[in-house]
Amino acid sequence: MSDKAQAVIEVKNLDITFKMPTGNVHALRGVDFTLRENEVLALVGESGCGKSVTAKAIMGILPENGMINSGEVVFHDGGESIDLLQKKISWRRKNINGSKISMIFQDPMTSLNPTMSIGAQLIVAIRNHEEITKKEAYARSLELLYEVGITDPERTMEQYPHQLSGGMRQRIVIAIALSCNPKVIICDEPTTALDVTIQNRILDLIQKIQRTRGISVIFITHNLGVVAKIADYVGVMYAGKIIEVGSIFDVFYDPRHPYTWGLLSAIPDVSDEKGELYSIPGTPPNLAKEIVGDAFAPRNPFALDIDFKAEPPLFKASGTHYVASWLMDERAPKVEMPDNLKERIASMKKEGLLYVEGRE
Numbered sequence: 001m002s003d004k005a006q007a008v009i010e011v012k013n014l015d016i017t018f019k020m021p022t023g024n025v026h027a028l029r030g031v032d033f034t035l036r037e038n039e040v041l042a043l044v045g046e047s048g049c050g051k052s053v054t055a056k057a058i059m060g061i062l063p064e065n066g067m068i069n070s071g072e073v074v075f076h077d078g079g080e081s082i083d084l085l086q087k088k089i090s091w092r093r094k095n096i097n098g099s100k101i102s103m104i105f106q107d108p109m110t111s112l113n114p115t116m117s118i119g120a121q122l123i124v125a126i127r128n129h130e131e132i133t134k135k136e137a138y139a140r141s142l143e144l145l146y147e148v149g150i151t152d153p154e155r156t157m158e159q160y161p162h163q164l165s166g167g168m169r170q171r172i173v174i175a176i177a178l179s180c181n182p183k184v185i186i187c188d189e190p191t192t193a194l195d196v197t198i199q200n201r202i203l204d205l206i207q208k209i210q211r212t213r214g215i216s217v218i219f220i221t222h223n224l225g226v227v228a229k230i231a232d233y234v235g236v237m238y239a240g241k242i243i244e245v246g247s248i249f250d251v252f253y254d255p256r257h258p259y260t261w262g263l264l265s266a267i268p269d270v271s272d273e274k275g276e277l278y279s280i281p282g283t284p285p286n287l288a289k290e291i292v293g294d295a296f297a298p299r300n301p302f303a304l305d306i307d308f309k310a311e312p313p314l315f316k317a318s319g320t321h322y323v324a325s326w327l328m329d330e331r332a333p334k335v336e337m338p339d340n341l342k343e344r345i346a347s348m349k350k351e352g353l354l355y356v357e358g359r360e
Contacts, residue, residue, distance in 0.1 A: 009075055011031055011032060011072070014032075014068075019067065030071075033245060038216060040219055042235070043242075050237055055103065057073065058073050059097060072085060098179075102176075104185060105190070107193050108170045112172065114161050116160070170202055187219045189221055224267050232247065238259050241324065244259070266280065294326065
């Protein structure tokens with residue numbers, strides 16, 4: 001990745017297994033990435049690839065059956081570097097969660113207390129981490145509600161979650177996440193439960209807040225359209241590993257992994273007169289069974305013999321672009337991306353899919 005900004009979070013070789021009645025599920029198999037200051041890193045992939053497990057490990061909220069086999073989650077706070085995995089959960093909740101790193105979940109109703117007013121929940125969130133008066137916390141709560149687009153914050157402070165729409169509830173959750181000025185926000189598919197119009201408004205809000213406050217964001221989604229709109233860097237996940245990582249332009253305009261080719265080909269294209277929608281053949285592997293070689297090999301039409309024997313390392317495609325595919329090995333046969341994807345990428349460039357305004 002680029003060294004133009006300081007690292008805020010470094011995830012190194014994160015390996016996690018879940019104990020299940022039918023056996024162990026190897027959910028993460030060595031995840032590595034770096035989140036830098038004032039940048040948005042999107043983690044994208046099919047359901048079950050490990051996106052949310054990664055986020056929960058960073059926050060220290062894995063379920064009880066989750067076992068961290070190895071790895072580090074290093075949080076850089078000023079001049080101090082802290083491996084969060086070495087800290088007790090109670091310490092992390094008091095010193096990190098909410099105050100330094102906040103999380104926005106998919107369903108706002110899982111984050112809000114239905115028995116407490118919106119104002120009470122904001123005030124509690126602030127006073128849990130800061131020694132300020134209730135009056136001061138109330139005043140800040142009004143400012144936060146205004147910042148997230150609530151036009152009548154005084155009235156909203158008196159309301160309860162069930163009295164608000166889904167979009168309004170998600171704005172409240174964002175306000176709570178911002179309440180103690182965190183350095184990092186993790187967004188776990190925060191727009192999936194909302195209709196398309198509200199989704200775009202919430203994305204615009206997150207983007208505006210990220211730029212205004214200079215917050216670093218990990219954005220988890222399966223929607224590449226969302227990634228194109230909001231991300232600076234992208235980590236493509238498959239079967240518990242990041243198999244391609246790079247800048248938004250690297251991954252969208254110069255993808256190298258066959259799985260990434262499949263994801264991009266599956267984006268609906270309104271200009272396609274045939275109306276055909278591509279889907280990646282096969283299904284993801286069963287993570288309860290040992291994976292030999294490249295996990296994507298059985299679904300990969302370009303798989304080599306070695307893909308079924310050895311797991312590929314991350315090959316360097318450029319200064320910001322890394323790909324875990326044996327096709328990147330200098331000894332591998334030259335394989336070009338499918339012609340229809342080349343046409344799709346040319347169309348994306350022409351249409352300006354990546355919202356390049358304000359990006360370097």
